[in-house]
Amino acid sequence: MTELMLPELGHYALILALVMALVQAVVPLLGAQLKMTGWMSYGTPMVWGQFFFVSVSLFMLGYAFVTDDFSVAYVASNSNTQLPTPYKISAVWGGHEGSLLLWVWILAAWSFAVTLFSRSLPEDMLARVVAVLGMVSVGFLSFVLHTSNPFNRILPQIPREGSDLNPLLQDFGLIVHPPMLYMGYVGFSVAFAFAIAALISGRLDTAWARWSRPWTSVAWAFLTLGIALGSWWAYYELGWGGWWFWDPVENASLMPWLVGTALMHSLAVTEKRGVFKNWTVLLAIFAFSLSLLGTFLVRSGVLTSVHAFATDPERGYYILALLAITIGGSFVLYALRAPDIKAKVRFTWMSREAFLLVNNIMLVIVMATVLLGTIYPLILDALGLGKISVGPPYFNALFVPLMSILAVFMGLGPASRWKNTERSTLIKRVWLSAAISVVAGAALPFIMGGKWNGYVFLGMMLALWIFLTQMRDIADKLKHKGWNVKGLMSLGRSYWGMVLGHVGAVITVVGMTLVANYTQELDARMLPGSKVTMGEFQFELTDIRHVDGPNWTAEQSEIRIWEGDKLVSVLYPQKRRYTARNQVMTEASIDWGLFRDLYVAMGEPLEGGAWAVRVQHKPFVRWLWIGGVVMTLGGLLAAFDKRYRQKAMRQAGVTVQATESENKDTGAVTGASA
């Protein structure tokens, strides 16, 4: 009998978590304002308690899935007794209610991490940060409890069978993609909390930037990985080999990423040089607001995609209200405090500060164009001015040139110095890289495609440019430090994080350029025994047979791929029918490699036993995601730079009076110094 009460226990735990979040949002903040240590110390225990109870809640939902408790409405509509167990667990975040519970849990986990790793933070700062995180938590916990309770029961008529998880989501990519993406989205709440706490206290100094930096880097790393996983999943699971569709939901994740990237760089300037403080705070507010906007777009049902679930206007309004409060409140606070923030440090237009400022401006402009293209149809629709859609050509036409300008500055940034760079020094450092990238970039279209292609030239030239200037910078540094392991180590994790981040971007640019320009694709009508030729490959359909899976049945073809007389690969694409929902799914089959993928998917049955089959040759497509993984590693490496811990320990002893002079002593350690 006790077992039957478990979902109610999960629900109850969620209510307790909300109560604790309320205390966490109010008491420590009051304590910090009134300078009462006792009140401030409420923060940490509340965070821990909240984390514990949300964990209990998440566990109860998972338990309901694993034990097929179809009396829980959410389980009944997203699971099935035939569903393999790993998918039962990932089904926890396969629908609206559960994915929001995951959102709240990740927020609680980030808050928990903040209390663990920021013990050296001044007490009042920690209290304010924790309080801001508590406010966000209150908003989302009450959202879950009011509009999206995953523990609602279907009583007394308990269904005997669940209606199964959407087959598209029954996949490894979907087990890991949402948690990674949410780690990124929600992670920006920490940077946001630091920014708001600094605004409240009025202490917007380099110490604040140093505290925020590792958190921002980690959140950015997870967001990068989440986006890469989403793109990879779309590539093989949506069935047709596309990797980015400019779908509003993809844009919703790209926008915080763009601003997050700007924030990381701006924080570096604020920490090192004490400038751009206003701007950095604004970016932190933007990054989190865009994460919320993303959640709104995806969860409110205004968009139509795999991520949009049953439309319920109340949910949309609720998130919209949360968004309005967050953005409105933050900007009021910003408007009150920002005029007091002054920087005394000067720099010229040939300095690293200036180049990073250009980087920031470009990233924000790109974000604004993506935002416009994403919400313009929504606004027109809301005003009753007609139903339109903005096509991918709009995004491509703006994204490519703007990011190209950014890429030029990505090469100049590491080659320049803080404050001022002599023009001759800069030219001396980059001219060779520039010359090689132009010449090699111009030659590559002929080598790879046999004829001129402006896009390939542009993409490869910029990739080479970023790569070569970065390598040159490493070489210059090692000249002084010595060409050995000790020299390499002495550059610091922060520096290597930046190198990996930039090299990852290079790898992704190469992948995008080549796959977008040199993909070959063919739709063919094929019978067993028929053969089609595409480029140097022949695809032979040898067999079609019926196969059965745990919760699906499928038609499976055997396709042999020949290159001349050599058998390259045998692929088994399937057309599946998931029995519970009677839904048809294309399972593509891919022969993957570092330099090319061969992609085969079954279309639909035609007359006389024939099938429509799509075959594709995709050069360098893996580079897209490898680049994403390298960028992720870069972000993580930068976050675990030793100096964050050393600094923290040193500060624990002293009263924190961070001033402009403080940034001088950090310059020597990190790669950001020239």
Next chain:
Amino acid sequence: MNPKRKKKLILVSAMVAAVGIAVGLVLYALSENINLFYTPTQIADGEAPIGQRIRAGGMVVDGSVKRAPDSLQVQFAVTDYKHEVVVSYTGILPDLFREGQGIVTMGAMDDKGIFQAVEVLAKHDENYMPPEVEAALKASGKTAADYQK
């Protein structure tokens, strides 16, 4: 004007110019790539432009899907239960394409009154109804029950 102010003026004018160009480009790109949606009734009334990229959609008419025997060409009709539009498409239809299902296509009207689709939009859930189609059905005021041939 002192040199410092002059420098500032140049900087500000440059920024204004840059923003102006950027906004111009954005609006141009946007105006070139907006695809308006037309209901079958609007198309039947001749409101849809010929040869221009638009979107059209409705419920796929039962029994209207015809595959060519030797190619990937396919033809079907969509309706808002008031009027029908014939859609022609070459390629593989999405998994959730079915007769009686609401769908949206992208393409252009040809001079014979046939919608030449370049893309049939895939949706990810069989219970899902594109909002454009829902609005089209509402506008026509007819339901499947009115639509018996």
